[in-house]
Amino acid sequence: xxxxxxxxxxxxxxxxxxxxxxxxxxxxxxxxxxxxxxxxxxxxxxxxxxxxxxxxxxxxxxxxxxxxxxxxxxxxxxxxxxxxxxxxxxxxxxxxxxxxxxxxxxxxxxxxxxxxxxxxxxxxxxxxxxxxxxxxxxxxxxxxxxxxxxxxxxxxxxxxxxxxxxxxxxxxxxxxxxxx
Amino acid sequence: xxxxxxxxxxxxxxxxxxxxxxxxxxxxxxxxxxxxxxxxxxxxxxxxxxxxxxxxxxxxxxxxxxxxxxxxxxxxxxxxxxxxxxxxxxxxxxxxxxxxxxxxxxxxxxxxxxxxxxxxxxxxxxxxxxxxxxxxxxxxxxxxxxxxxxxxxxxxxxxxxxxxxxxxxxxxxxxxxxxxxxxxxxxxxxxxxxxxxxxxxxxxxxxxxxxxxxxxxxxxxxxxxxxxxxxxxxxxxxxxxxxxxxxxxxxxxxxxxxxx
Numbered sequence: 001x002x003x004x005x006x007x008x009x010x011x012x013x014x015x016x017x018x019x020x021x022x023x024x025x026x027x028x029x030x031x032x033x034x035x036x037x038x039x040x041x042x043x044x045x046x047x048x049x050x051x052x053x054x055x056x057x058x059x060x061x062x063x064x065x066x067x068x069x070x071x072x073x074x075x076x077x078x079x080x081x082x083x084x085x086x087x088x089x090x091x092x093x094x095x096x097x098x099x100x101x102x103x104x105x106x107x108x109x110x111x112x113x114x115x116x117x118x119x120x121x122x123x124x125x126x127x128x129x130x131x132x133x134x135x136x137x138x139x140x141x142x143x144x145x146x147x148x149x150x151x152x153x154x155x156x157x158x159x160x161x162x163x164x165x166x167x168x169x170x171x172x173x174x175x176x177x178x179x180x
Numbered sequence: 181x182x183x184x185x186x187x188x189x190x191x192x193x194x195x196x197x198x199x200x201x202x203x204x205x206x207x208x209x210x211x212x213x214x215x216x217x218x219x220x221x222x223x224x225x226x227x228x229x230x231x232x233x234x235x236x237x238x239x240x241x242x243x244x245x246x247x248x249x250x251x252x253x254x255x256x257x258x259x260x261x262x263x264x265x266x267x268x269x270x271x272x273x274x275x276x277x278x279x280x281x282x283x284x285x286x287x288x289x290x291x292x293x294x295x296x297x298x299x300x301x302x303x304x305x306x307x308x309x310x311x312x313x314x315x316x317x318x319x320x321x322x323x324x325x326x327x328x329x330x331x332x333x334x335x336x337x338x339x340x341x342x343x344x345x346x347x348x349x350x351x352x353x354x355x356x357x358x359x360x361x362x363x364x365x366x367x368x369x370x371x372x373x374x375x376x377x378x379x380x381x382x383x384x385x386x387x388x389x390x391x392x393x394x395x396x397x398x399x400x401x402x403x404x405x406x407x408x409x410x411x412x413x414x415x416x417x418x419x420x421x422x423x424x425x426x427x428x429x430x431x432x433x434x435x436x437x438x439x440x
Contacts, residue, residue, distance in 0.1 A: 016246050024238040038242045045246055110229050129230045150188045161226045
């Protein structure tokens, strides 16, 4: 990013190849919409080029990128009055062994639980679990202390577990209910 | 370490980020506290299942749009160095970028069709589109993921026959890619360069560098299809190799007969 900041825009291609997939997944987990997420990925890279002078070499690149990503999503949400539809994300449940099917259903249930999680908790899980960011990086993105991140992530996992448990109970109470 | 300390460190424990002292304290408490153990077990399952969620794959359009935007920005900065200032950055809004690219293409085609004067403009647009295709192809061919490289090979079909960089990348793929499917697809894509002497020579040379019988057979078929008589020594050399696959040897014999 230092090279990009210093005027070598072509180096952004390397950063794009390395980061566009995780970034796309971040958005998909946050808003559940592929097309919207692709637009946001584009927006983030354009913003990084645009605001490249604001990049500080002594800070982690990923923290800077996700800060821009959060702003991009927040701006887009305001403009579009976008409704999060995570619960309706496309999921293909293929037929296989009972164990495989059970595992896929569990994953689908967890996806629904994620969709019901408040957005701040969902974001913490996306950053820590899917993006595998260090607590220091998350703290830098969210503008808080590492200790706070520890507590928040724990609470987010716990909240997710609670919702997952409730959904599982409901499914067991109505086993004929369709997953869609 | 008390119960709260432990819970705060659940995730770092699962991620393997605790240091030796923290780990010892953590495990000591876990062993002695049944309640924490139960909670840790339950939440660990949630954490593990989260990790099994499949990753979403962005569409190829994401890459195409980014490279188009990047090239556009580079070109604009070269042409108008003053645009490095922040005054005109609104132009780089993604919606504007996409619309701009399409509009330029449409205008170029329209003007090209209606007036003879704009042939230079159309030629320039064509050059830009070709450069973009080349960039996407070369970028995809360098990916770790075999399915990305396969897509790169598919993009190579859109390249101009005169595009030596894409040709070189395809030949490198045929000779060095770790995945047989990608190598086979690259052999097919080289058909696009059948009129290029470099492409034909590269394919002949690739014949003796292969370890996969499937790829050898695909190359032999292609050489026959191209009526590449200069390949005969290479085919003979292939047949002379001690460990050549019997099916390949048979096919090489057939190829030699075809090229007589």
